[in-house]
Every structure is written in C-alpha cells, then in structure tokens.
Amino acid sequence: QVQLQESGPGLVKPSQTLSLTCTVSGGSISSGEYYWSWIRQPPGKGLEWIGYIYYSGSFYYNPSLKSRVAISVDTSRNQFSLRLSSVTAADTAMYYCARENVLERTHIAPTYYFYMDVWGKGTTVTVSS
Amino acid sequence: DIVMTQTPLSSPVTLGQPASLSCRSSQSLVHSDGYTYLSWLQQRPGQPPRLLIYKVSNRFSGVPDRISGSGAGTDFTLKISRVEAEDVGVYYCMQASQFPRTFGQGTKVEIK
Numbered sequence: 001q002v003q004l005q006e007s008g009p010g011l012v013k014p015s016q017t018l019s020l021t022c023t024v025s026g027g028s029i030s031s032g033e034y035y036w037s038w039i040r041q042p043p044g045k046g047l048e049w050i051g052y053i054y055y056s057g058s059f060y061y062n063p064s065l066k067s068r069v070a071i072s073v074d075t076s077r078n079q080f081s082l083r084l085s086s087v088t089a090a091d092t093a094m095y096y097c098a099r100e101n102v103l104e105r106t107h108i109a110p111t112y113y114f115y116m117d118v119w120g121k122g123t124t125v126t127v128s129s
Numbered sequence: 130d131i132v133m134t135q136t137p138l139s140s141p142v143t144l145g146q147p148a149s150l151s152c153r154s155s156q157s158l159v160h161s162d163g164y165t166y167l168s169w170l171q172q173r174p175g176q177p178p179r180l181l182i183y184k185v186s187n188r189f190s191g192v193p194d195r196i197s198g199s200g201a202g203t204d205f206t207l208k209i210s211r212v213e214a215e216d217v218g219v220y221y222c223m224q225a226s227q228f229p230r231t232f233g234q235g236t237k238v239e240i241k
Binding site for chain 2: 037046047048049051060061062063064096100112113114115116117119120121122
C-alpha cells in the first residue's frame with residue numbers, strides 16, 4: 001500500500017521560500033504510471049492544484065504560481081519536493097502531496113485514468129513574521 | 130483555465146434520504162482521446178481528500194455502491210442514494226482533462 005508523507009517547516013517568514021518534501025513509501029516513485037503532485041488548501045477554503053513532477057523530471061506548474069514554484073524529484077530517496085518563493089500570508093495553507101494515477105499499461109494499449117488516488121495527510125504551513 | 134462550479138454549496142440531508150450534488154465546467158471536459166476525466170473526491174473533517182469517482186462514473190476501490198456519478202460534456206452529478214453519517218464532509222469535483230487541474234469550490238453535506 002503506497003503512502004505519502006509531507007514534511008517541512010510549519011512556519012515561514014514573509015518573502016522567504018517555503019520548502020516541503022513528500023516521501024513515498026510502499027512503492028517506487030520511478031514507476032512510469034504516475035504524476036507526483038502538490039495541492040494546497042487555505043484555511044476554510046477549497047483545493048488548489050500547484051503542479052506535478054514525473055519521475056523523469058518533466059513537470060507542469062499552475063500558471064497562477066509558475067513564477068514562484070519549483071518541484072523536483074529525487075528517485076534515489078523516493079521523494080519529491082516543493083519550493084515556493086517570495087511567500088506571503090496568502091500562501092498560508094495545508095499542503096498536500098498526492099499521486100495522480102496516469103495510466104495502466106496493458107498488452108493492447110495503455111488505459112488512461114488521470115485521477116488522484118493517494119494523498120498524504122497534509123502539513124500546515126503558516127506564513128508569518 | 131477550466132472553471133468548475135458546484136451547486137449547492139451546502140446540502141443538509143436527512144439520514145437515509147438521497148443527496149444530489151452538481152458540478153458544471155466552463156468548457157467541455159471531453160479529452161482529445163474521447164474520454165472525460167472528471168473525478169469526485171470527499172473530504173471528511175480534518176482529513177485529506179479521498180477519491181470516490183473517476184472518469185465520470187467509475188467507482189474507486191472501496192467506495193459503496195450507494196454513491197454514483199454521471200454526466201457528460203460540461204454537466205456532472207454525484208448522487209448518494211441513502212445518506213449515512215459517514216457521508217458528512219465536503220465533496221469536490223476535479224477535472225483532469227486539461228492543465229492546470231482545477232477543482233470545484235466544494236459542496237458541504239451535513240445531516241439535518
């Protein structure tokens with residue numbers, strides 16, 4: 001059973017860089033069937049997709065955060081990480097890492113899914129001086 | 130970006146009664162491969178989201194059959210045939226037909 005666990009500082013000062021890591025256990029991050037994603041949820045609000053990284057290093061970021069976001073992958077440690085620069089109070093949120101199931105390879109042709117089936121428990125990040 | 134709009138924002142339901150949640154997208158969610166990548170997730174209080182439905186109507190592993198999804202194009206529905214206490218939470222639709230992935234604002238299901 002694959003599990004994800006977020007880790008990182010719970011408090012970040014304004015204008016600094018938020019850094020979080022997601023550790024994948026029970027499965028390999030190098031599996032080609034998944035995107036590894038970050039999603040956040042401000043207090044009392046809805047979900048916002050931040051971006052994903054593939055084991056090969058390819059990625060896609062939400063254009064609304066693109067200038068401040070970097071997501072990286074470390075296959076040797078089975079981890080992927082989020083960096084969000086120049087943070088403000090608006091970046092205060094619960095940050096989740098999640099696995100997006102992209103496809104299943106079959107003998108005929110791949111079947112595509114694009115759903116988020118495994119989520120970490122989340123980590124709260126507060127931006128405050 | 131595709132905007133996902135959910136209605137109602139709150140749905141008080143009597144135990145044992147049905148609930149119907151709506152999700153509308155600002156453009157068609159039919160992907161170039163012909164499939165529609167619309168999911169429903171449930172978030173119980175204090176917990177991360179949990180996948181319920183994928184590709185409009187496919188129930189994920191472990192999801193009870195009283196929960197079902199339907200729809201096409203830009204209009205989608207999640208139905209709970211008989212609401213139980215464990216169904217309390219916020220339900221989100223999410224589209225994965227295009228980047229960036231986008232979520233609806235959520236519908237809160239609560240017991241009357």
